[in-house]
Structure formats: structure tokens, C-alpha cells
Amino acid sequence: MDIYNQILDENELKYHKINDEIFKEVLTEFFEKVDSSYEIRSDMDYTDKFLVLLNEYIYHSNYIVPFYEILNKYHYNMKQEIKDAIFELGNLRKTSRNSKLIKKLLNSPVIQDISLKERKKYEIYSEKYGTFSFELASKYFRKNSELKDYISSTVLAQECHSHAYYMSKIFKDYYAITSLCRYYFKGNYYHSYTYDKDSNLIFDLCSNAVFIKDEFDDLFETNEILVVKNKDLEEQLSIADFNSIQPESRRKLLRLALLKQSLNLEPDKNLDKKVYTKTIHK
Structure with missing residues (x-):
């Protein structure tokens, strides 16, 4: 196993x-002790089964309280409910379904209100965590035809590293960031995104x-491991000798973050070619 896959695995x-x-334990307990009538497709992992059960059944049933009692027993990260709500609202293709989606999301115990202002900016209020606001990127970049077309024609889910790398080609003065973010129950996952320092967005x-x-940092509980200015990104990839990876590879940005993590470098400290060459040949 190479160093990158080792760190990714850890x-x-x-x-x-x-x-x-x-x-799996949550679902087993729910089906055994609360309700066994709902059937879920077997060809999914248990994370996807949970999301299907929650969105297609629990939110429309009388089992919300006992279901969340089980989740809390396993120390469920309730902020994930807000992150998942933002993901659903942002990726909704048919605006005519917006009201129906909001009504469903308000069944979450940690979401008390969702409002849409000027048809582009959402506010999600949680008594426990406060207010989180976000604007649709498709609206924000409506005058940028290249990016607008990319957003409308691309499957956005689970391709964060590719998206941040794509934006690095367009916005040279912005920054690409990769962070460790808190997971549903234990541990973290890697997440990449773009930062405009001037607007703090x-x-x-x-x-x-x-x-x-x-x-964003509060909601995602970020631990930044890579912060690189987009105009420096290709040079950093060249030093790390990643240019052999295909340009469309979703691994490019992630592998650079993993490399910096393995070298214990500060997130915003760029690789120095001489120092890096000496390090890998020790």
C-alpha cells in the first residue's frame, strides 16, 4: 500500500x-424493536439504507422520536442533518418541489425553520446550533456561463475534489482547500472546496x-490540511510529480492534501522542491 492510500485508509x-x-446496528435495532414493516433494497451499503429509510419513511411516520433515540445512543452527529438538508436543497433540480422538500426537512429534530430569500439564499434555523445561510452557487455564478453550464450539466454529488480542481482553472486568485470534516458518528472524511479570501466566501x-x-467551518467542523492558491496549484502538483495523473482524475487535489498531511506541513505552506526532493530520498 502506498503512503497516500495508507493515509486515506487511516x-x-x-x-x-x-x-x-x-x-447497520441502528437499522437492526429499529427493525427489531420499533417497526419491521419497511423493506429496503439490499444492494446498498448501510449508510445509503439509512438515508433512504430516513427520507422516504421515518420523516413521514410516527417513528421520528424512537428513531432519533436510537441514533443518539450511538452519538450521532446531529449537525449532519443540516449538512444533508443543504445538499438536498442545493441539488434540487425542479424548483416546483421546493416547498415539499422543505416540509420534509422540517421533520428533523434540529431544523426548526427553513426560509428562501429572493429565490436564491436559504436560511436554516436550528435551536441547538443556530442559523446557517447559503446561496445557490448556480445563482451566484449566473453571469459566468462556463461555470453555470458546468453546475447545470454535472452530477455534483461526491465529486468535491474534482469540483475544486475545476474551479482552480477559472479563479486563479481563489484558494483550493481540503479539510478533514466530522463524519456521522466517528472519525472524519476528506472534503475539498474553494475559498475567496477577499469576500470570505x-x-x-x-x-x-x-x-x-x-x-461553513462551524457546520462542517473543518480541520484544514491543504490551503493552496489556485495560481500555485499546478506548480505544487508538478513538484509532487502528480502531472502523470490524468487531468480529469478526482484524485489530483486529494493526493496533494494527503502528501502534505504525511509530511506534517502547515496547510498553507507550499511544497519546496529542494526540501521535498531531499525528504523523499531520505
Whole structure:
């Protein structure tokens, strides 16, 4: 196993498996002790089964309270409810379904209100965590035809590293950031996004969302491991000898973050070619 896959396994893949096992325990307990009538497709991992059960059944049933009692027993990260709500709202293609989606999301115990202002900016209020606001990236970049077309024609889910790398080609004065973010129950996952320092805005195309950085960091509980100015990114990839990776590879930005993590470098400290060459040949 190379150093990149080793770090990825230690910090994300391992925790994906652990969280999936916890979801299995949650679902097993729910079906055994509360309700066994709902059938879920067997060709999904337990994380996806949980999301299907929650969105298609629990939110429309009388089992919300007992279901969340089980989740809390396993120390469920309730902020994930807000992150998932933002993802659903941002990726909704048919605006005619907006009211129906909001009504469903308000069944979450930690979401008390969702409002849409001027048809582009959402505010989610949580008694427990406060207010989080975001603007649709598709609205924010409506005058940028290249990016607008990219957002409308691309499947945005689960391709955060690709999105941040794509935006690095367009916005040279912005920054690409990769962070460790808190998972559903235990551990972290890697997440990449774009930052405009002048406006203090985060662009997270996975959710088609634009955030104020402080609110984003609070919600995602970020631990930054890579912060690189977009105009320096290709040089950094060249030093790390990643240019052999295909340009469309979703691994490019992530591998650079993993490399910096393995070298224990500060997130915003660029690789120095001489120092890096000496390090890898020790």
C-alpha cells in the first residue's frame, strides 16, 4: 500500500466502514424493536439504507422520536442533518418541489425553520446550533456561463475534489482547500472546496452552495490540511510529480492534501522542491 492510500485508509476509508457498521446496528435495532414493516433494497451499503429509510419513511411516520433515540445512543452527529438538508436543497433540480422538500426537512429534530430569500439564499434555523445561510452557487455564478453550464450539466454529488480542481482553472486568485470534516458518528472524511479570501466566501459545488467561511467551518467542523492558491496549484502538483495523473482524475487535489498531511506541513505552506526532493530520498 502506498503512503497516500495508507493515509486515506487511516483517515477516511476506515471510518466509512465503522460508520457503515454503526448504521447497520441502528437499522437492526429499529427493525427489531420499533417497526419491521419497511423493506429496503439490499444492494446498498448501510449508510445509503439509512438515508433512504430516513427520507422516504421515518420523516413521514410516527417513528421520528424512537428513531432519533436510537441514533443518539450511538452519538450521532446531529449537525449532519443540516449538512444533508443543504445538499438536498442545493441539488434540487425542479424548483416546483421546493416547498415539499422543505416540509420534509422540517421533520428533523434540529431544523426548526427553513426560509428562501429572493429565490436564491436559504436560511436554516436550528435551536441547538443556530442559523446557517447559503446561496445557490448556480445563482451566484449566473453571469459566468462556463461555470453555470458546468453546475447545470454535472452530477455534483461526491465529486468535491474534482469540483475544486475545476474551479482552480477559472479563479486563479481563489484558494483550493481540503479539510478533514466530522463524519456521522466517528472519525472524519476528506472534503475539498474553494475559498475567496477577499469576500470570505466558501464555494462548495457538491451542494451547489456558497457559504460565509465562519459558518461553513462551524457546520462542517473543518480541520484544514491543504490551503493552496489556485495560481500555485499546478506548480505544487508538478513538484509532487502528480502531472502523470490524468487531468480529469478526482484524485489530483486529494493526493496533494494527503502528501502534505504525511509530511506534517502547515496547510498553507507550499511544497519546496529542494526540501521535498531531499525528504523523499531520505
